[in-house]
Amino acid sequence: MDKMQCQCGHVNPPGTILCESCGRSLTEKEQNSKLVDMRYEGTARRSQTYNKSIIDKVWNFFSSVKVGVGIIVAILVAAAIGTILPQEEYVQVAVRNEDTIKAYYSDVYGEIGRIYHFLGFHDLYSSFWFIILVGMLAISLIIASLDRFVPLYRSLKNQRVLRHESFMNKQRIYGKGYAQEDVLAKSETKLKELKYNVTRDKNGLLAEKGRFSRWGPYVNHIGLIIFLFGVMLRMVPGFYVDETLWIREGETRAIPEVPEYALESKSFELETYSGEEKDGAFSEAVDRVGSVAKNYQTDVILYKKPEDSLPGATEDMEIVEEYPIRVNQPLKFDGYAVYQMDFKLDELKAMTFALTNKETEESLGELTIDLINPEKLYELENGATVELKGYYPDFSGFENGEPQTATPLPNNPGFLVEMTTPETPKGETSFILIQNTIEPFGENQFKLEFQGVETRDVSGLTIRKDNTLPILGLGGLIFMIGVAQGMYFNHRRFWIQQKANGEIILAGHTNKNWFALKKDLDQVSAYASLPAYSDQQEEIEKQLKKEGEEAL
Amino acid sequence: MTLAEMSSNFLYAAFIAYLIATFVFGGAVKGNKAGTYNSESRWGKTAFIITIIGFLANLAYFFTRWGATGHAPLSNMFEFTTAFGMTLVGGFLVLYSLYKTPVLGMIVLPVALLIIAFASMFPSEVSPLIPALQSNWLAIHVSTVVIAEGILAISAAAGLVYLLKVVDLTKKSKQRFWLEAIMYSLVLVLGFVIASTYFTATGYEANFSYVDKEGLEAEIEYKMPPVFGMNEYTALSEGTMTPIAEMPAVINASKLTTVTWSLIVGTILYWVIRLIARRRISAILKPFVKNVNLNLMDEIGYRAVIIGFPVFSLGALVFAMIWAQIAWSRFWGWDPKEVWALITWLFYAAYLHLRLGKGWQGEKSAWLGVIGFTIILFNLVAVNLIIAGLHSYA
Numbered sequence: 001m002d003k004m005q006c007q008c009g010h011v012n013p014p015g016t017i018l019c020e021s022c023g024r025s026l027t028e029k030e031q032n033s034k035l036v037d038m039r040y041e042g043t044a045r046r047s048q049t050y051n052k053s054i055i056d057k058v059w060n061f062f063s064s065v066k067v068g069v070g071i072i073v074a075i076l077v078a079a080a081i082g083t084i085l086p087q088e089e090y091v092q093v094a095v096r097n098e099d100t101i102k103a104y105y106s107d108v109y110g111e112i113g114r115i116y117h118f119l120g121f122h123d124l125y126s127s128f129w130f131i132i133l134v135g136m137l138a139i140s141l142i143i144a145s146l147d148r149f150v151p152l153y154r155s156l157k158n159q160r161v162l163r164h165e166s167f168m169n170k171q172r173i174y175g176k177g178y179a180q181e182d183v184l185a186k187s188e189t190k191l192k193e194l195k196y197n198v199t200r201d202k203n204g205l206l207a208e209k210g211r212f213s214r215w216g217p218y219v220n221h222i223g224l225i226i227f228l229f230g231v232m233l234r235m236v237p238g239f240y241v242d243e244t245l246w247i248r249e250g251e252t253r254a255i256p257e258v259p260e261y262a263l264e265s266k267s268f269e270l271e272t273y274s275g276e277e278k279d280g281a282f283s284e285a286v287d288r289v290g291s292v293a294k295n296y297q298t299d300v301i302l303y304k305k306p307e308d309s310l311p312g313a314t315e316d317m318e319i320v321e322e323y324p325i326r327v328n329q330p331l332k333f334d335g336y337a338v339y340q341m342d343f344k345l346d347e348l349k350a351m352t353f354a355l356t357n358k359e360t361e362e363s364l365g366e367l368t369i370d371l372i373n374p375e376k377l378y379e380l381e382n383g384a385t386v387e388l389k390g391y392y393p394d395f396s397g398f399e400n401g402e403p404q405t406a407t408p409l410p411n412n413p414g415f416l417v418e419m420t421t422p423e424t425p426k427g428e429t430s431f432i433l434i435q436n437t438i439e440p441f442g443e444n445q446f447k448l449e450f451q452g453v454e455t456r457d458v459s460g461l462t463i464r465k466d467n468t469l470p471i472l473g474l475g476g477l478i479f480m481i482g483v484a485q486g487m488y489f490n491h492r493r494f495w496i497q498q499k500a501n502g503e504i505i506l507a508g509h510t511n512k513n514w515f516a517l518k519k520d521l522d523q524v525s526a527y528a529s530l531p532a533y534s535d536q537q538e539e540i541e542k543q544l545k546k547e548g549e550e551a552l
Numbered sequence: 553m554t555l556a557e558m559s560s561n562f563l564y565a566a567f568i569a570y571l572i573a574t575f576v577f578g579g580a581v582k583g584n585k586a587g588t589y590n591s592e593s594r595w596g597k598t599a600f601i602i603t604i605i606g607f608l609a610n611l612a613y614f615f616t617r618w619g620a621t622g623h624a625p626l627s628n629m630f631e632f633t634t635a636f637g638m639t640l641v642g643g644f645l646v647l648y649s650l651y652k653t654p655v656l657g658m659i660v661l662p663v664a665l666l667i668i669a670f671a672s673m674f675p676s677e678v679s680p681l682i683p684a685l686q687s688n689w690l691a692i693h694v695s696t697v698v699i700a701e702g703i704l705a706i707s708a709a710a711g712l713v714y715l716l717k718v719v720d721l722t723k724k725s726k727q728r729f730w731l732e733a734i735m736y737s738l739v740l741v742l743g744f745v746i747a748s749t750y751f752t753a754t755g756y757e758a759n760f761s762y763v764d765k766e767g768l769e770a771e772i773e774y775k776m777p778p779v780f781g782m783n784e785y786t787a788l789s790e791g792t793m794t795p796i797a798e799m800p801a802v803i804n805a806s807k808l809t810t811v812t813w814s815l816i817v818g819t820i821l822y823w824v825i826r827l828i829a830r831r832r833i834s835a836i837l838k839p840f841v842k843n844v845n846l847n848l849m850d851e852i853g854y855r856a857v858i859i860g861f862p863v864f865s866l867g868a869l870v871f872a873m874i875w876a877q878i879a880w881s882r883f884w885g886w887d888p889k890e891v892w893a894l895i896t897w898l899f900y901a902a903y904l905h906l907r908l909g910k911g912w913q914g915e916k917s918a919w920l921g922v923i924g925f926t927i928i929l930f931n932l933v934a935v936n937l938i939i940a941g942l943h944s945y946a
Binding site for chain 2: 039065066068069072073075076079080082083087089090092108109110125242273277278281282284285286288289292293294295296326327328330337339341462464466469472476479480483484487488512513514515538541
């Protein structure tokens with residue numbers, strides 16, 4: 001394509017619509033229209049100029065608003081589909097694996113659930129195609145912005161004061177008529193009072209205000225791109241940690257992914273509202289709902305291990321901090337945060353039994369089995385012993401005669417024990433469950449009689465590090481600045497020219513809020529007695545309407 | 553009188569003021585002789601003052617309730633929805649003071665009344681905060697969102713006025729159908745309010761036990777005669793209606809029953825209005841908008857989005873993410889409420905791009921404004937009541 005020379009002599013880049021210098025319309029289409037298209041100041045945009053190579057085609061595709069909106073709508077619809085049924089991570093199943101999740105969808109939601117899972121919608125937001133859509137949005141943001149920003153910036157930077165009359169009379173706000181000699185000087189005074197930047201050149205005047213608002217869209221797009229970049233960074237190892245730590249009251253555990261620190265849980269506390277708070281203001285609500293949680297809290301001690309300590313060693317640890325972790329009040333240290341996320345009340349901690357003679361009900365002593373770290377052998381008085389031959393913390397039944405445990409958590413402990421007493425030196429075997437005892441090798445003389453149980457609470461904590469947060473924050477901040485800049489400010493311009501015969505022509509343009517532009521112009525007119533102006537777009541619309549009514 | 557009681561009296565006062573203002577605004581618009589705006593400026597001013605009084609009472613409700621509970625009253629369905637009605641009026645006041653358009657008041661105030669009435673159907677006693685909500689971010693995040701939604705809703709109101717004027721009701725068209733569909737859905741909300749109020753006033757109660765979707769035995773209380781029964785239900789109260797059909801476990805038949813009654817009452821009401829007036833509801837309203845300046849309505853709709861969009865971004869995304877990071881350990885978790893906030897945001901982003909980039913002004917823009925409001929309402933009502941998630945506080 002060739003460069004385009006205007007009648008005024010200025011040579012414009014190929015694809016220009018309005019001459020950069022004088023503002024004359026350069027294309028036939030533009031020459032025939034009643035109003036100029038001021039959207040990008042009539043500059044040459046790459047996407048509107050070249051369409052030959054593959055690069056041109058890709059560039060043009062992504063710079064199109066239509067395509068951009070298409071991508072937005074596609075993401076919008078996809079996002080909505082993902083809320084029809086709960087996403088995988090919010091599904092509650094006893095044992096978590098692909099099969100149980102799949103079964104959950106078809107069991108609970110029937111055929112619809114089965115199809116939903118089959119199409120991969122149960123994990124829609126991390127699906128390949130959804131991420132591609134977001135990626136396309138990012139590309140569109142970059143290309144569409146560059147395509148518009150570069151020429152717009154050039155054009156607004158090199159604005160001329162004097163424009164050709166055909167540029168002026170095709171502006172939406174336009175007026176023509178006679179006025180006093182000093183009209184330019186007076187207009188300048190008033191416009192400056194209204195905080196316009198005024199430039200004069202020979203017989204012309206250009207007043208401009210709020211040009212920076214034109215950069216708003218590009219600034220907010222930069223913010224979004226930074227944000228999306230931050231989200232991508234999460235994939236880089238070391239930027240992001242998301243671990244769960246279940247910790248029992250009284251336990252001290254190394255913090256996952258942060259081995260130099262350890263955490264001790266002193267206690268977990270669950271509080272509910274009594275209804276007495278605020279002078280009983282809440283009693284009605286508490287009565288209706290039954291129970292309203294007030295506080296979930298784990299009191300912890302954070303330890304730091306000496307640098308030369310072995311993994312797992314707990315001695316010589318230094319107390320860093322004691323802290324009550326509550327919802328909304330995570331414990332923070334060294335770039336990490338520990339959150340109160342979950343809990344389990346009254347987990348079994350230890351069970352106490354008495355070795356009893358079934359007939360005489362005479363006790364040979366008691367033993368307490370720790371359900372997390374049980375001992376192998378318990379020695380009682382008079383040489384009696386109880387040997388723990390098998391321990392099944394979460395007994396789930398027998399398989400081929402062998403007792404099984406579903407999980408390593410002491411939810412339903414089962415003990416296979418051998419009891420030896422002076423009376424039964426050969427030993428008697430017994431399988432003990434809660435409220436049930438099996439004697440596999442025939443009737444025993446002795447039994448372990450349940451005495452009591454100790455329980456404790458378990459806190460579910462989340463360990464999180466997210467080094468992308470500052471980048472996301474920066475992206476968000478830039479986005480908000482850009483949005484405010486583009487939406488709460490407008491770019492307003494007036495061109496006034498005094499011709500040799502004393503005639504005045506004036507034109508006005510704004511990127512939005514014509515109402516306020518007219519208000520400004522009215523003030524200037526009142527002060528400097530400018531000729532009357534009209535809103536040409538409204539005139540055109542009125543004309544169309546009139547024609548329409550006549551046609552009826 | 554306790555603060556909480558005072559607070560509800562203020563809300564009544566606001567409700568009544570809005571009701572009066574609706575009619576005065578209607579009169580202001582209707583009283584105009586063709587081509588004159590005398591009545592508009594005279595009665596419009598009166599109506600504006602009444603609305604301001606109502607709004608002040610509404611604010612008084614908000615802050616006395618805040619005083620009574622010790623937290624911003626934005627923590628459940630009743631509180632949030634009432635606040636939405638309030639910010640809708642607030643948004644109207646801002647745009648009215650810029651553009652002086654009584655016809656907008658005639659549309660916004662009845663919608664605000666409907667929203668507040670709808671809110672009152674939910675438990676309204678003051679309630680304490682669950683741990684996740686105990687944060688200053690409750691006031692910051694939720695109030696920003698509700699203000700943004702109030703402003704964005706004005707764009708729908710302006711759009712509706714625009715459509716009432718431009719859509720030709722004498723010929724069959726898609727536009728005519730959908731415009732009337734908007735009117736019909738507003739009447740349905742009224743149907744819900746009437747049905748709930750009636751059954752609450754008569755003290756209707758029916759209890760059932762049923763098997764929930766996890767296969768566990770549960771109990772439920774119906775506040776309306778059970779049209780639909782829960783999964784494998786057994787009636788616990790005597791002399792109540794026997795459900796016509798039983799629903800599978802994934803469907804909450806009690807909520808479905810409420811929807812059904814609202815539909816029945818709303819539809820009857822709609823046809824009563826239509827038969828008495830002998831025309832569509834949009835046609836009843838049409839004479840009120842005959843003097844409307846379309847360009848101005850288009851501008852108001854656009855301005856509302858321009859003002860509302862940045863506020864929405866700040867409240868529903870930025871503040872939301874900050875709080876989610878503090879309370880739930882992650883700034884984003886694809887919870888349904890989060891997703892629908894994103895959808896709302898994407899939708900208005902599309903609106904802006906279509907308007908600025910593709911020149912979608914006037915009627916197209918008006919339709920988009922109305923659709924935006926529908927999405928906001930969906931996020932408020934459906935996501936809270938139907939799609940369960942972390943934000944289901946109702």
